[in-house]
Amino acid sequence: MYILGINAAFHDTAAALVKDGKIIAAAEEERFTHIKHGKRPVPFSTWELPFHAIDYCLKTAGITLQDVDRIAYSFDPESVSEASVYESQLDDDVLTAPDVYQGWDTLFLNYIRKAPEQLRDGYPHHLQKRLADAGDITGKWVYVNHHNAHAASAFFPSPFQEAAVLTLDGRGEKATTGYFIGKGNSLVQIDSVDMPHSLGMLYEKITTYLGFLHSSDEYKVMALASYGQPVYLEDFRSVIHVGDDGQYTIDDFDPVQWWGTGRKKDDPFEQLHHDIAHSLQKALEETVLKLTYWLHEQTGAENLCLAGGVALNCVMNAVIRDQGPFKNVWVQPAAGDSGTALGAAQWLDVLLNSTEDQARYTAPMEHVFWGPEYTDQEIEKFMIWAKMPYKRLTNIARETAAILAQDKIIAWHQGRMEFGPRSLGARSILASPIHPEMQARLNDIKDREDFRPVAPVVLEDDAPEWFEDAGVSPFMLFVYPVKEDRAGRIPAVRHTDGTARVQTVNRAQHPLYYDLISEFKALTGVPVLVNTSFNTRGEPIVCSPRDAIECFWTSPFDALIINSFILEK
Ligand SMILES: [Fe+2]
Secondary structure, three states: OEEEEEEOOOOOOEEEEEEOOEEEEEEEOHHHHOOOOOOOOOHHHOOOOOHHHHHHHHHHHOOOHHHOOEEEEOOOHHHOOOOOOHHHHHHOOOOOOOHHHOOOHHHHHHHHHOHHHHHHHOOOHHHHHHHOOOOOOHHHEEEOOHHHHHHHHHHOOOOOOEEEEEEEOOOOOOEEEEEEEEEOOEEEEEEEEEOOOOHHHHHHHHHHHOOOOOOOOHHHHHHHHOOOOOOOHHHHHHHEEEOOOOOEEEOOOOHHHHHOOOOOOOOOOOHHHHHHHHHHHHHHHHHHHHHHHHHHHHHOOOEEEEEOHHHHOHHHHHHHHHHOOOOEEEEOOOOOOOHHHHHHHHHHHHHHHOOOOOOOOOOOOOOOEOOOOOOHHHHHHHHHHOOOOEEEOOOHHHHHHHHHHOOOOEEEEOOOOEOOOOOOOOEEEEEOOOOOOHHHHHHHHOOOOOOOOOEEEEEHHHHHHHEOOOOOOOOOOOEEEEOHHHOOOOHHHOOOOOEEEOEEEOOOOOHHHHHHHHHHHHHHOOOEEEEEEOOOOOOOOOOOHHHHHHHHHOOOOOEEEEOOEEEEO
16 A cells, blocks of 8 residues: 655655555655755745655656555644644744734645645646646545654654654644654554643744744754853743643743844854853753653653654754663654654554554664665766766775875765755765864855864764764764764864764665775774765755756865766866
8 A cells, every 4th residue: 555645734845655564765845846945834835745755756666646545644734723823823922923924824724624636736747747637636635643743753663662752843733742652553642742832942933043044943053052051041941841740831931031132144153142052952951851751751661762853953862862761762864844744654554554463564764765866877878968077986985985085075976865854875975084174174165154063974883982882873863972082083073062963874774885984994994984964055955966966066075976976076
């Protein structure tokens, strides 16, 4: 049975296709349209569906929309209470939603209710091959509660047979935090925290106050936090109240009254901004830690699965790992809303096709490479047509490692694209971590803010020798301290607080990527590379060979390694 999952209600629009417990394909719409996050999370754009991502999923399976058995949409318009979505933000006076949103709630929900018709009739003309003549879409359509979709995306692909599940995001229909218990093929909600109390929205509010784009740049606030002190932690503590029943409330407050006018987009950063970011981060960590203790008490589970946009906060995840009550923590790599496309599809797949007492129905997710890939023939044909001065490599890993060992910065386009917001070796910018100036060089090349750290990828077997208590971390969703005695060898990836956002890789996950790092280790003694996303500022990560080549020729990278080919400047 083919089940197509769609996320479109807010942002990070995406599609995923599953078949009989297996993931076939998953991708974010932004990679095809070049509009970051697909769209902004505003009511005016709710109608936009991830048509290109849907088309890609169908193409991968060799089917058309007509062949899909069910369609799962990760927001249930009937679960929205009278305290509805955009207007409730105004009514509750919690968010900074502009007045212009007033009156759009009806349209927002109608757009969602009309999504089946939009899918059937609204597809772009160039995608008609697989999307036209779809037949009875409405009869196949199922709305899945947003936090159920997040929770399913966290538990069903996890390595655990049993686990507690915590979902944390801005908001779903009304929930902002979800508590679940997963066992085999069953996933049951225990409780939730509902609007207007939302840790995700609190983080968004401060993201806006600090001059960043909310629902997008929260990871920059997390990076900024490590330069600050908890000077304003008591301010946050005065408004966040955690009960002993898993519930929390957040009082409304105006940051301008606390700390004066917020930072504007291009203003310089001051210590005040670092300290606010730091205090916010600490407040988030200590609050979520309390929630995990409550969840542990309720479930008695050894394992915890996390999803929701807040679970992309890898510093918070490390605190839960190190100070929380659970033995093991697994985070869905597409923890943000794009992951709900997969979660909605898996929720429905498990519901329809598994039984509770049956052995586990879904397989653990060992990697994120569920996006498009391109053959050597396709790429070579394109480069000949475009008159590109390419060469073919005979030993891709060895020859690329030699270039990296010369401190050159390379773009790397290999195999199926990643699902989720992180580049993990399929669409990456790679460099040597051995010289400290590499971080500044990369930030300059990618036109990023100076404070932004760059992250390491390390061979899984070598990780414990280089990072304190390093476990398996294939999705770059946890930080680990760099070992003191190794810090001098990999200064470029050591953040100001002594940690690094580590990706571990084994050979099964991506053989060529693994071989490349092994060859770099053979040359330098260092089993670590800098790995950052293959894009430039404001652009989504590249997807196609054309995207890669355009990005390469308009950025100061030294070489592009694309399948077996190299382009050099
Ligand atoms: Fe969400």
